[in-house]
Amino acid sequence: MRARTAVSALAAAAATVALAVPTAAQRLRRIEFAPAAGYLVPGDIARGPLGTALRAAGAPMLGATAAIRIAGPASLYAGAAYSDSDLEVGVPIIGGVALTRARMLVLDGGIQLRGPGASAPLVQLGVGTMRYRFATGLVDVPADNVVATAAVGYDLALAPGFGLRLMAKDWVGRFDSRDAILVDAPGRTAHNVALAAGLRFAF
DSSP states (O other): OHHHHHHHHHHHHHHHHHHHHHHHHHHHOOEEEEEEEEEEEOOEEEEOGGGOEEEEOOEEEEEEEEEEEEETTEEEEEEEEEEEEEEEEEETTTEEEEEEEEEEEEEEEEEEEEOSSSSEEEEEEEEEEEEEEEEETTEEEEEEEEEEEEEEEEEEEEETTEEEEEEEEEEEEEOOHHHHHSOOOOBOEEEEEEEEEEEEEEO
């Protein structure tokens, strides 16, 4: 009788562990990493007379986001993005006239809210800094600007802990033209919009 009771207890314990392992594994999936590539369309950073505008040309972009879940659908995220293009003057009818090379690095972080399930929509809200570097020959001038960020996206699951992420993101900030190009042109609040696709790894 005691042997049967012991065997039954062991079987119940084994079943409990077997059921608990997947649940624990799901709970431990708190960290994600999402590298991506896309295209960045910067906004006008200054306006001049006769409809002219100073802006960085649209260019390919590389980026990555890491996030750690803190409670329910909420995570803390940190992101980085890099783009290499030209600083140009937009002239009506003629189009853009390149002035110099423009490299852009954005670092931001904030809150990410993601829907339940392996495939789910997500939104991000945060703040960060956008650094432009303008280079012509021996001259390399940086300019830092505070930006607010907002993004919407969708995660499409392909396998457990692995999927495809599609995202549209907007970095909004006012450009300081005096620091960057030594010209005191009226600064503008610019929307810098990126469309990107990449992978998502969840651990």
